[in-house]
Amino acid sequence: MPLLSGAAAKSDRRSLRSQHLLRQALADELNAGEDLTRVTVAALAERAGTSRRTFYTHYRDIPDFIERVEGDIFDKIRELIAGIAARDLAALYHSIDELEPAPGTVELLAYLKRDSDVIGALLGPSGDPAFAQRLMELARETLAERMKMGIFPGALGTFFDYYLTYVVSAEIGVVQRWFANGLKESPETMARIMTVIAFIRPGDLYGMPIDINVPEYGMKLMSLQFENEEN
Known part of the structure; x- marks a missing residue:
């Protein structure tokens, strides 16, 4: 060329x-x-x-301008989330053992900070109310298939749908809080915080962890769902 x-x-x-x-x-x-x-x-x-x-x-006009600004942001975020999703559990476990953040999270948060003026404004009270929701759907779509790989079949279906919603909502909520706090923490610090938060169980902070048999719980939910459908 x-x-x-x-x-x-x-x-x-x-x-x-x-x-x-x-x-x-x-x-x-x-x-x-x-x-x-x-x-x-x-x-x-x-x-x-x-x-x-x-x-x-x-x-063409303001709506076209907003759509293209947000589209550029979503394209970059989708690429970075896909990079995180491409890592396997072995890489994640290794990072945690080394007290490192989940692979790819620093890069994602560093991008959000670099473009924080526009992203923060769109997430803020005067911004686009649909921006965070579209961001959530983007993350769901990018992560869904990868997160299903190797999962216990009893955890799929309705249980997995709500689990994925919980995970994505929580992560975006933390990012919104980071922006609301003025991005005081570095991307590296936030990546570590978000990695740890994702694996904290109820009671861990109080020395009384609660262990749940997720496959067994998933099967129980499935049986309840079948009973409700039959009735």
Whole structure:
């Protein structure tokens, strides 16, 4: 593929810079308290130090702009979560034995921190109410098939669905809390915290751990479900 000419390369860099400035302008608008539904092209252009014409060169309107900003974020997060899901349990156990975070989690959290202005604004009170929900669905879709591999059959079905929802909701909730606290902890520290939290059992913090026979419990749930369906 031929390299871009000097003029074309300069134009491409200028285009990318304009888009970056508009993304930052969106974050600044939301962090200043402006509701996402009231963000205007004029306000974004003014904050970005560019023109309305520049905005419309790249986007049809505000909804298109938001959709593409969020789409870029989701694409990157999906890639990073897929990298985490690709690791097997042996790698996870090894990391825990070495007192290291789950493989891939530092990279994911580091990305969230690098793009924290926009992501935090979208997650915040003035942002997109659907953003966290879409993030949750993305994580569910990316993790679901991998997490089913090798699982005890009695834990599948309804039990697994709620288990996956619990795991994903908890992890996203921790990330939201991290943002709400101003990202004070480093990605490395948060990765360790989230790895430990995922494996804490009820009672562990009080010296009274509760062990549950999950396969047996799953079979009991299945039998109850069949009884309810028959009735």
